[in-house]
Amino acid sequence: MAENDLDEGKRRFLLTATTVATGVAATAAAVPFVASMMPSERAKAAGAPVEVDVSRLEPGQRMIVEWRGKPVWVVRRTPEMLNTIKADDDRVADPESKRSVQPPYAKNEFRAAKPEYLVLVGICTHLGCSPVDRLQAQPEPFAADWHGGFYCPCHGSLFDLAGRVYKNKPAPDNLVVPPYKFVSDTTLVIGDDTKGA
Numbered sequence: 001m002a003e004n005d006l007d008e009g010k011r012r013f014l015l016t017a018t019t020v021a022t023g024v025a026a027t028a029a030a031v032p033f034v035a036s037m038m039p040s041e042r043a044k045a046a047g048a049p050v051e052v053d054v055s056r057l058e059p060g061q062r063m064i065v066e067w068r069g070k071p072v073w074v075v076r077r078t079p080e081m082l083n084t085i086k087a088d089d090d091r092v093a094d095p096e097s098k099r100s101v102q103p104p105y106a107k108n109e110f111r112a113a114k115p116e117y118l119v120l121v122g123i124c125t126h127l128g129c130s131p132v133d134r135l136q137a138q139p140e141p142f143a144a145d146w147h148g149g150f151y152c153p154c155h156g157s158l159f160d161l162a163g164r165v166y167k168n169k170p171a172p173d174n175l176v177v178p179p180y181k182f183v184s185d186t187t188l189v190i191g192d193d194t195k196g197a
C-alpha cells in the first residue's frame with residue numbers, strides 16, 4: 001500500500017471518530033438536565049430522599065433525577081398517553097402489577113399516586129441496563145404499532161407508559177416504582193412516602 005493510501009485511511013478514521021464523538025455530545029446535550037434538581041453530594045452519600053421540582057416538566061416530557069445512585073424517571077403523561085395504558089393491557093405480562101415492585105399507592109391502573117406523573121426507577125428488570133424512552137405512539141423499528149413507552153436496547157425488552165413489561169421479553173417484571181410523595185402540586189420527594197413529614 002502506498003504511503004498516501006495510509007494517510008488517507010488515517011484521515012478517514014479520524015473524521016469518523018470526530019463525527020461519532022460529536023454525535024455523542026449532541027445526544028447528551030439533548031437530555032433535559034437541571035442542576036438544581038440534583039441532590040447535594042452529602043445527600044447522595046447518605047441515600048437521603050430527593051426533592052424534585054416538576055413545575056417545568058411539560059406534558060409528554062420525561063426528566064431524570066438521581067436517587068441512591070440510580071436514575072429515577074419522572075414522566076408527565078398526557079390524557080392521550082393515559083388512554084394508551086388501557087389499550088396495552090393485553091400486551092403486557094403483568095397488567096395488574098401483581099408480581100412487580102411498587103408501593104401500595106402505585107399498585108393501580110396507572111402505577112402512580114397521581115395518574116399524570118409516572119415515577120420509575122430507570123433500570124431494566126432483566127440485567128440492569130437503563131432503557132431509553134420512546135414516549136410517542138408511532139411506528140418504531142422494534143414495534144410497528146408502538147403505543148409509546150420505553151425500549152431496552154440491551155436485549156430488546158419493551159415497557160409501556162406505566163413501566164409494564166411486554167409479554168415474551170427477557171425482562172421478567174415491570175419497572176420498579178420507588179417510594180415517593182407529593183409535598184405540593186409541583187414538588188415531589190423521592191425516597192420518602194411517610195405522611196405528614
Ligand code: FES
Nearest residue numbers: 124126127152155
Ligand atoms: S437488560 Fe434490558 S433487556 Fe436485558
